[in-house]
Amino acid sequence: MSDPTPLRVAVINVTLGNGGDAAIFLGVERALRAALPPFELTVFETQPEVAREAFPDYDVRTGLSSVAWPQIARGIPARARRALRWLTVRPRLLAAARAWRAGRRGAALRLAGSEGPDSFRTVAEADVVVSTGGTYFVPAYWLGLRYLEFDILQALGQPYVLFTQSVGPFDTMPKERLRRIFEGSRLMMLRGKESEESVLAIAPETNTVVRADAAFALADADALAAARTREWPASPLVAISVRDWPHFVTVDAEAGMARYRESVAAAATHLVREHGARVRFLSTCQGRPKYRYDDSAVALDIVALLPDDVRARVEVDRAAHHPVAIRDAYAEADLVIATRMHAAILALAAGTPVLGIAYEFKTQELLDTLGLPDWVEDIETITPGTLVARLDRVVEALPAERAALFEGVEAMRADAMEAGALVAEALADRIAAAQG
Numbered sequence: 001m002s003d004p005t006p007l008r009v010a011v012i013n014v015t016l017g018n019g020g021d022a023a024i025f026l027g028v029e030r031a032l033r034a035a036l037p038p039f040e041l042t043v044f045e046t047q048p049e050v051a052r053e054a055f056p057d058y059d060v061r062t063g064l065s066s067v068a069w070p071q072i073a074r075g076i077p078a079r080a081r082r083a084l085r086w087l088t089v090r091p092r093l094l095a096a097a098r099a100w101r102a103g104r105r106g107a108a109l110r111l112a113g114s115e116g117p118d119s120f121r122t123v124a125e126a127d128v129v130v131s132t133g134g135t136y137f138v139p140a141y142w143l144g145l146r147y148l149e150f151d152i153l154q155a156l157g158q159p160y161v162l163f164t165q166s167v168g169p170f171d172t173m174p175k176e177r178l179r180r181i182f183e184g185s186r187l188m189m190l191r192g193k194e195s196e197e198s199v200l201a202i203a204p205e206t207n208t209v210v211r212a213d214a215a216f217a218l219a220d221a222d223a224l225a226a227a228r229t230r231e232w233p234a235s236p237l238v239a240i241s242v243r244d245w246p247h248f249v250t251v252d253a254e255a256g257m258a259r260y261r262e263s264v265a266a267a268a269t270h271l272v273r274e275h276g277a278r279v280r281f282l283s284t285c286q287g288r289p290k291y292r293y294d295d296s297a298v299a300l301d302i303v304a305l306l307p308d309d310v311r312a313r314v315e316v317d318r319a320a321h322h323p324v325a326i327r328d329a330y331a332e333a334d335l336v337i338a339t340r341m342h343a344a345i346l347a348l349a350a351g352t353p354v355l356g357i358a359y360e361f362k363t364q365e366l367l368d369t370l371g372l373p374d375w376v377e378d379i380e381t382i383t384p385g386t387l388v389a390r391l392d393r394v395v396e397a398l399p400a401e402r403a404a405l406f407e408g409v410e411a412m413r414a415d416a417m418e419a420g421a422l423v424a425e426a427l428a429d430r431i432a433a434a435q436g
Contacts, residue, residue, distance in 0.1 A: 005434070006037070006038045006039050006040045007036060007037055007038070007039035007040070007127045007128060007431065007434055007435075008039065008040055008042070008122075008125060008126045008127045008128070008434070009032065009036070009039040009040065009041050009042070009126065009127065009128045009129075009130070010041075010042050010044060010122060010123050010126035010128070010129045010130070011025065011028060011029075011041065011042070011043050011044065011129075011130050011131075011132055012044040012063065012064070012123070012129065012130070012131050012132065012149055012160075013044070013046070013063070013131045013132050013134075013136065013146060013149060014043050014044060014045050014046070014051070014132050015045065015046045015047060015051075016043070016045060016047075016050065016051035016054050016055050016058075016060070017047050017050035017051060017054060017288050017290065017291035018284070018285055018291065018293070019283070019284030019285055019286075019320075019321070019323055019326060019340075019342065020134075020215070020284045020285070020323075020340055020341065020342025020343070020345075021132070021134055021342075022054070022055070022284075022322075022323050023214075023215040023218060023284070023323035023326075023327075023342050023345065023346055024132055024133045024134050024163075024164075024213065024214045024215050024342070025043070025132055025214075026215070026217075026218060026323055026324070027133075027213070027214030027215045027216065027217035027218055027416055028130065028132055028133060028163050028214045028217075028419075029041065030217045030218065030417070030420075031214060031217050031416060031417050031418075031419045031420030031423075032128075032130070032420045032423060033420070034417055034420050034421075035420030035421040035423065035424045036128070036420065036423070036424055036431065037431065037435065039127075039128070040059075041058070041059065042059045042060075042061055042122050042126070043055075043058050043059065043060045043061065044061050044062070044063045044064065044119065044123070045060050045061065045062065045063055046063055046145070047290070047291070048060050048061065048062045048063075049290065050288060050290045050291055053288075053290075054288065054320065061118065061119040061122060062119055063119075063145065063149060064093065064119060064120065064123055064148070064149055064152050065089075065093070065144075065145040065146075065148040065149050065152070089148075090148055090151070092111050092112075093111070093112065093120075093148070093152055094151060094152065094155050095111050096108045096109070096111035096112045096120060097124075097152050097155030097156045098155050099111060100120075100124050100156060101155065101156055101157050108120070108124075109121065123152075123153070123156070123158065124156050124158065126158070127427075127430050127431060127433075127434040128161075128423070128427050128430060128431065129153065129158055129159065129160040129161070130160065130161050130162075130163055130423060131149070131150075131160060131161070131162050131163060131185075132163055132214075133162075133163035133164040133165055133189070133191075133213065133214045134165065134166075135165065135166045135167075135360065135362055136165075137165060137167040137168070137173075137178065138166070138167065138168065138360065139169065139170075139171070139172050139173055140247050140360075143173075147177055147181070150180075150181045150184070153184075154180070154184055159186050159427060159430060160184075160185055160186065161185060161186050161187045161188075161189075161423050161426050161427065162182070162185045162187070162188040162189065163189055163214055163419065163423075164189040164190065164191050164211050164212065164213055164214050164416075164419060165188070165189065165190055165191060165195060166190070166191045166192065166195050166360070166361070166362040166365065167190065167195045167198055167199060168194075168195060168198030168199070169198060170198060170201075170202055175202045178202060178203065179202055179203040182199055182202075182203035182206040183203045183205045183206050185206065185207070186207065186426040186427060187207050187208075187209065187422060187423065187426035188206050188207065188208050188209075189208070189209055189210070189211045189419055189422065190208055190209070190210050190211070191210070191211070191212070191213050191362065191365060191366070192210060192362075192365035192366075192368070192369060193210060194361065194365060195210075195365070196208050196210055207426070209422060211415050211416065211418065211419045211422070212369075212411075212412035212413075212415040212416040212419075213342075213345055213366070213412075213416065214416055214419065215323070215342055215345045215346065215349065215416070216345060216348075216349060216409070216412040216413050216415070216416035217413065217416040217417050217419075218323065218324065218327060218346070218349050219348070219349035219350075219409060219410070219412075219413040219416075220349070220350075220351075221410060221413065223331065223349075223350060223351040224349075224351055224406045224409050224410045224413065225406075225410075226351060227351030227352070227402070227406045227409075228402055228403040228406045228407070229402070229403070230334075230351070230402065231399075232334060232395065232398055232399070233334060234276060235276045235277065235278070236271075236275060236276070236277045236278075236333075236334035236335065237277065237278050237279075237280065237332060237333045237334055238271050238275075238277050238278070238279050238280070238333060238334060238335045238336070238337065239279075239280045239281075239282050239329070239330055239333040239335075239336045239337070239347070239352075240264065240267075240268065240279060240280070240281050240282075240299070240336070240337045240338075241281075241282065241283040241284065241295065241336065241337070241338045241339050241340045241343030241344075242260075242264055242281065242283060242295055242298045242299050242302060242339050243283065243285065243293065243295045243298060243339050243340055243359070244257065244293065244295075244297075244298050245257065245260070245339075245359045245379060247359075248379075248380065249380060250380050250381075251380075256379070256380070259382065259383065260357075260379055260382060261298070261301055261302050261305060262305065262384055263377075263382045263383055263384045263386070263387040264302050264337070264357075264387070265302050265303075265305040265306055265384075266384030266385075266387060266388055267337060267384075267387045267388055267391055268302070268306060268310060268314060269306060269307065269310045270388045270391065270392075271391070272309075272310045272313045272314070273309075273310065275395070277313070278313050278314075278315075279313060279314045279315070280314075280315050280316075280317060280329075280333070281296065281299035281302070281303070281314070281315070281316040281317060282317040282321075282326065282329055282330070282343075283295035283296065283299070283339075283340055283343055284323070284326060284340045284342050284343050284346070285340065286317075286318060286319070286320060287318055287319045287320030287321070288320045295340070296316055296317065296318040299316045300316055303316055317329075323342075323346060326343070326346050327346040327347075327349055327350045328350065330343075330346055330347040330350045330352050331350035331351060331352060333347070333352050334352070334353075335352065335353055335354070335355065335394070335395070336352050336353075336354050336355075337354075337355045337357065337391070338354050338355070338356055338357065338363075339356075339357040339359065339379070341356075341360075341362050341363045341366060344356050344363060344366060345366070348370075348405075348406075348409045348412075349409070349413070351406060351409075353394070353398060353401075353402065353405060354367075354375065355375055355376075355377070355390065355391060355394045356375060356376040356377070357376070357377050357378075357379055357382065357387075358376050358377070358378050358379060359379045363376055364376050364378075369408070369412070370405060370408040370409070370412075371404065371405075371408060372401065372405065374390075374393070375390075375394055377390050
């Protein structure tokens with residue numbers, strides 16, 4: 001008897017050039033492989049050339065909303081590109097999807113465009129379609145391409161699941177379009193109650209469940225058990241993740257970033273002088289020239305603010321690293337001050353406590369879930385004094401909080417792994433049909 005044909009799994013809306021998003025994707029894959037029959041995986045990317053360089057072992061394709069676009073995009077301003085995409089590419093891809101659904105496969109592939117047939121066919125024929133987890137249904141970003149991905153899926157009649165997300169607020173976003181996306185999913189997993197409440201307020205028929213971020217699936221149970229009794233050493237190593245943030249609300253971006261840099265510099269100085277620490281700047285978005293963010297550049301700006309005696313105890317890691325390598329590097333630290341939320345998650349997954357700097361509510365949501373709402377500093381209100389004071393409070397509280405913290409992280413690891421079983425349940429009919 002021959003082996004059964006592997007399932008075909010497509011994961012869309014992926015950005016592997018971002019280390020945090022890559023950690024999410026790897027967690028999604030781990031949870032799915034634990035719950036589904038053997039499968040072949042295709043990744044649909046927003047920046048495929050960056051992803052192929054960073055993760056050469058994966059089958060990476062251009063996202064559906066971009067497959068017919070590159071030949072007319074060159075040299076056109078961003079606003080005009082968006083308008084042209086909407087006027088030309090969107091109708092053609094939706095027509096391709098409707099043709100495919102009607103059984104006119106050849107016509108569908110011709111409509112998909114010169115660069116599109118392989119990507120289009122792979123999504124259309126997939127047994128399981130998952131939109132990756134993360135934070136993209138938020139008002140800070142232009143979401144036209146994301147919306148188009150779901151328009152295509154719905155025109156194809158292709159069921160899909162939304163992996164663990166933080167979303168909202170939706171005050172300035174197209175609520176009816178979001179309602180169609182959310183209620184059109186078989187399952188939408190949210191990273192916290194606030195996100196779930198935001199979804200149900202505009203899309204009450206959505207099948208929602210709260211689950212831990214997918215990256216917690218990268219945690220090691222033995223490391224978490226050992227972390228419960230680890231002690232703060234006389235000369236600790238503290239890792240710091242920083243980032244550029246252009247979306248300040250209460251101040252302009254230049255003033256907000258200046259205050260943020262000064263605050264992190266003050267924390268690094270305090271750590272070296274008062275705690276005898278060594279400091280290592282290491283973040284999840286760095287070292288990839290084709291990706292739009294380089295957190296290590298922000299780190300260098302902060303190091304330039306440090307006194308000479310402090311700078312001698314500080315290093316900046318500028319290289320790109322696989323998320324598991326970042327997790328393992330954070331395992332060597334005694335504390336991580338994390339602006340990137342997935343720096344926080346990878347640190348916790350490694351058994352290292354975290355002081356968060358929240359630029360979006362998702363970081364506060366994470367520490368709230370772990371019972372440590374005071375272990376977060378808001379980037380909107382941060383000052384050198386508030387960050388240093390909070391740092392000392394976290395270090396002082398660690399002995400009493402450590403065991404409960406890592407019991408909570410272990411629960412989130414198990415929760416993240418369970419998400420794969422929820423996908424299997426939501427798409428059981430598709431999986432059964434594929435297995436014949």
